[in-house]
Amino acid sequence: MKKMKKKFEGKEEYFMRNGALLLEKQVASSTGKGIAIKIFTAEELNKATNNYDTSLIQSQIKSTVYKGDLEGRIVTIKTPQALQVSSSTTDYFFNQAVTQIQINHKHVVRLLGCCLETPIPILVQEFIRGSTLSSHITSKVDPFPWSDRLRIATEIADAVTYLHCVNSNPIIHRDIRSNNILFDENYVAKLSNFGLSVVILPGKTGNEFGVKGRHGYIDPEYIETSLLNEKCDVYSFGVVLLELLYWKIIENEPFLVKEFSLSMESGSLHQILDDSLNEEKDRAQSQAYTALALKCVQLKGKERPTMLEVAKELRKIRSMNVI
Template identity: 45%
Template sequence: MTGSASKKLSKMEVMLIVSLGVSAGFLVSFIGIAWLWWGNKKRKFIKLKEKYFQENGGLLLQQQLASHGGAVDTTKIFSAEELQEATNNFHESRVLGKGGYGIVYKGILPDNQVIAIKKSKGCVGSQSEQFVNEVIILSQINHRNVVKLLGCCLETEVPILVYEFISHGTLHEHIHKKRSSLSFELRLKIAAEAAGALAHLHSSISTPIIHRDVKAANILLDDKYTTKVSDFGASRLVASGEAGIQTVVLGTVGYLDPEYLHSNQLTEKSDVYSFGVLLAELLTSKVAVSKDEFLASIFVASMEKDCLNQMLDDEIVNEGTIEMVKNVAELARRCLRVKGEERPTMREVAMELEGMIMTKHPWGSADHYFPEETEHLLGSPNTSKDYSVNVDGGGGPGTASGSSMQIDMSMSSYADGR
């Protein structure tokens, strides 16, 4: 009996060993298959990110950066995971604004830095070129009145730009949606800062930049009402000695330079005209286009008929400001001259506005709006390629947008991007 039991026990042990061996084999096989599956999935994910990188203009961006003298050390390349975490996976509660271009989200980084994330609706063809163009342009500018580009993300399905967060909305909102009441003195300060930033772009960097879409919706304000010029997707670099650029007309209806619209010849004076419209908005609190009527035309006509007072915003005009208001109106009229050569330069405009502020506050600094703080992050870039893209406007950091309209070759209107 004892021998028989011993033999049976041995058989059970054999069966157990075999069973354990089979289980271990299955486990090893399962682990191997899982490892292969995970490795294959990881490779596919990497290939997908490489595909998105190319589709989002990554190769073009690398080429442009190389042609401009090297990498942009201060511009961070964010991972998709970082931006998902910063926006709670792009949750609806983080949306700052929507427009034809896409969506702007508010993000919070692990160090509690607040950022604005501009996520395009799509990126094919010319849109990827616009994305690259905006990165190239903003990577060269470090000016206190220009919104700062912090980085970008190229490995997602749509391209993403990351900016500093501007907390107080757009000038368009403050003037037309009555987000807050802006005194004449504050409007003058905002105008002078915006003019100083544009003058800097035109004449104080090695390769001048034409903004190409100056409007109230692209002027952001922080909590101290400091001006931040935004949305450089349509901007152009201008080579030294280049008087004008033959290009597809881009801009916003109501702000477009009529000479540029007629000839397709882009110069710095196109920004000057758009800025003239902006000055008219600041003085009248009227929108640039209303029921097919253009503020610029009505404003100039009212001055010629000596009835400007009927157009001015009563809330900003009083006995103490009327003379300066008239001076600003006269400057706006000069900016709105039909012939570009008859308009002042942006530097002349900025200096004139600064002079008005100094007249009112003589303790102010004449250099206040011309800080020498631009760093040529890309060295001395050459003129960029004419992408001829339809920029679906607006959408500056920390902003929202309205409706948009595009008119190919002759005229383009873009979302009133905050």
């Protein structure tokens, strides 16, 4: 207990500073409008995680994520890894808070509240009982049926379209990848992890943010020009479409996009699709899906569709003759 008290000393000062920064960033990005969230105390989160019991840790990649029991509800409590404080970590957590305050969509992980009494805000999110798309693809269990893959693609496309279109200032996720797509107990897909997200404000050119993202998913044009816009998310989503198609992860298959493009040019795509897809796919669906994926991973952003167009096309594909 003594160790935890040391982490939370000066909580009044942290609360004032973090509250002011959160409000400032929220006003700048969304004219002050947002979804109501609860402000939790450090003591409440300490109790919810049983003094940050390591047995409750769900993951430790960029953040340390705990499963907690808060007011009788199972939640996810997201902290900086080892509670480390740095300017980049501060930006990462504020980005998540400010972005998620603006989002209310069934296919986006919901922010329930945060704690401002710590050096860096601690986030409280809805608990998603299932695992990630990445973990399912890399496991040795059978691939999802084709109909489920189409559904997952459509659900995430709807979520990204919401980010791009719901506010006057579009939200760019910048980190769309299989590891950030979670499934609940009913295998409904939800987009997560908004630490790299940015809001493009009026008058901004998109080159103010630097190039960030995960190798393999980053738009090549974005790497070349440093210009960030909605089409960067379209490319990343296109890579996810290919991962669903091949049932492979690009981090394990770095030439996946190139192989796909060459296969489309030569008409030999059917030779390298996994067996379950060959057995179940409807010819019209698969042709429309691969044509859409090819558009999304074009090297030039102007040649890619918008996410709204992608979402509409996926719904159209799903409405075709489904096995």
